[in-house]
Amino acid sequence: MSTTTNGYKHLSERIAEHTEEKHLPGGWVVLKFGGTSVGKFAENIADVVKNGLSTHRAAIVCSARSSNTKLEGTTNRLLRCARAAEQGSRAYEPIVEALRVDHIQAAKDTLKDGAVLAAFESEVNAECEGLVRILESALHLSEVSSRTEDLIVSRGEKLSCRYMAALLNDGGTPAQYVDVSEVFKTPSPKKGGVGDVFYPNLAEALGREVEACGDKVPVITGFFGNVPGGILSAVGRGYTDLCAALVAVGVKAEELQIWKEVDGIFTADPRKVPTARLLSSVTPSEAAELTFYGSEVIHPFTMEQVIRARIPIRIKNVMNPRGNGTIIFPDRFDDSAPGSPTKSAGLFRTRSASLLSALQRPKRPTAVTIKHNVIVLNVHSNKRTRAHGFLMNIFSILDRWHLSVDLISSSEVHVSMALHSESALLSGGGDDEYKIQNKDLHGAIDDLRSLGTIDIVPDMAIVSLVGKQLKNMIGISGRFFSVLGDNNINIEMISQGASEINISCVIEEREADRALNVVHTNLFTFLE
Numbered sequence: 001m002s003t004t005t006n007g008y009k010h011l012s013e014r015i016a017e018h019t020e021e022k023h024l025p026g027g028w029v030v031l032k033f034g035g036t037s038v039g040k041f042a043e044n045i046a047d048v049v050k051n052g053l054s055t056h057r058a059a060i061v062c063s064a065r066s067s068n069t070k071l072e073g074t075t076n077r078l079l080r081c082a083r084a085a086e087q088g089s090r091a092y093e094p095i096v097e098a099l100r101v102d103h104i105q106a107a108k109d110t111l112k113d114g115a116v117l118a119a120f121e122s123e124v125n126a127e128c129e130g131l132v133r134i135l136e137s138a139l140h141l142s143e144v145s146s147r148t149e150d151l152i153v154s155r156g157e158k159l160s161c162r163y164m165a166a167l168l169n170d171g172g173t174p175a176q177y178v179d180v181s182e183v184f185k186t187p188s189p190k191k192g193g194v195g196d197v198f199y200p201n202l203a204e205a206l207g208r209e210v211e212a213c214g215d216k217v218p219v220i221t222g223f224f225g226n227v228p229g230g231i232l233s234a235v236g237r238g239y240t241d242l243c244a245a246l247v248a249v250g251v252k253a254e255e256l257q258i259w260k261e262v263d264g265i266f267t268a269d270p271r272k273v274p275t276a277r278l279l280s281s282v283t284p285s286e287a288a289e290l291t292f293y294g295s296e297v298i299h300p301f302t303m304e305q306v307i308r309a310r311i312p313i314r315i316k317n318v319m320n321p322r323g324n325g326t327i328i329f330p331d332r333f334d335d336s337a338p339g340s341p342t343k344s345a346g347l348f349r350t351r352s353a354s355l356l357s358a359l360q361r362p363k364r365p366t367a368v369t370i371k372h373n374v375i376v377l378n379v380h381s382n383k384r385t386r387a388h389g390f391l392m393n394i395f396s397i398l399d400r401w402h403l404s405v406d407l408i409s410s411s412e413v414h415v416s417m418a419l420h421s422e423s424a425l426l427s428g429g430g431d432d433e434y435k436i437q438n439k440d441l442h443g444a445i446d447d448l449r450s451l452g453t454i455d456i457v458p459d460m461a462i463v464s465l466v467g468k469q470l471k472n473m474i475g476i477s478g479r480f481f482s483v484l485g486d487n488n489i490n491i492e493m494i495s496q497g498a499s500e501i502n503i504s505c506v507i508e509e510r511e512a513d514r515a516l517n518v519v520h521t522n523l524f525t526f527l528e
Ligand SMILES: Nc1ncnc2c1ncn2[C@@H]1O[C@H](COP(=O)(O)OP(=O)(O)O)[C@@H](O)[C@H]1O
Pocket: 034, 035, 036, 070, 259, 260, 261, 262, 264, 265, 266, 267, 268, 269, 270, 271, 272, 294, 295, 296, 297, 367, 369
């Protein structure tokens, strides 16, 4: 049997192996497991997969291992290797060694069969040697292109999936490691975005890879293909959710399951609001809005692909597999979902409550969420341009510096914008001693000064009320803002109306958790 250099069998060979496969019952269910789940609950994952096989065919997609938190996880460590190499430092060597030892230790702790363990050890050694060779080239060039960064980051998913495949095989569930990091080999990725056919073609290619595994459970690297511009800039962290979505579309799955360490989507972050309730279902638009505004339960790009193919997404808990979780699927009231029967193609839209929505009882918001690490950027015009030119100039400067705005509120001569950045400012200690450490923000502020006076309000957070029924809840904005006011929480900026399912405002970061709790107590619990 011929194999690729890394021991991975070609697609044609795997198809040939399974010409007489006997199919398992049921249709496909695609299960995605995040990095902390693979790191902490690998044996639970093996049980979930094994138990599910009695009712459906399963394909699993995994992220890179995080033994504790995502911050200390494999992907972050690989990114540190890349940064070291481009700065001409060999500081990546101990990091790669630690990754190698971690993966082998995890296998020693869980695998029973000596032969499976030995095979896994040599796979890990080969992956790590390959990684060091890539980092050495980057070191000599003092450069890490987006393609090289992708090659480095992809090792995380390769290692974790080799481990999960070994664990499943060791426990008696025949599994097949499937590396999809090179599904689209050539042409090499071009800059300039992803066209309309890119994801549908990728989904088809992924579907073929999965089908070729026959009765074995495919264990698919969540790092997929050569995305134009590089996976980290085109898709961003959390790309494994999108990979799982594309696999689900490719195999026409009955369901896509995103397994987390939380029971599903709650009315508020359950770690911060003890009275938060689990939601049995939310619409894709609500899930997207919640994700964007701080409840990062699922990558925002996941919804579009799967919902267009009418595949439901279920969020489930790896620590509580019996729970039903939360299902994300358009309901007949979700007129913003792609392909929704109630979506109107017309230009004009009436604001009056639709008959369908009016039938719903009781009306209530779906969830409340907080986005942290926000700054408010105020621009007061110097009146040298008319208002429409003013806004256009602001947006072209932000675009030039790759800054995106989360919320905006404007008058003819004043614009307030809330921007999210993990590392925008560096606190110097005293109240007024902040330094702008993000070079894009720095550049944008310098350019914006040509339009007027600029000031920045640091340490803010966005609190958002999300729900498909908000548009029909007369007085809800008033109640939302009064609850904050009654609890002495000052509102810096308000934005409502751009999305019918979201009312947001900006408050001080130090009030964020209190705001979440008072809004939840006053606008959710009395509706039980
Ligand atoms: N409305 C919400 N419902 C459920 N989880 C939420 C919500 N808002 C925020 N969260 C947080 O999102 C995280 C969900 O995922 P989890 O699997 O624990 O982490 P990870 O994203 O690292 O895989 C949890 O930390 C949870 O506290």
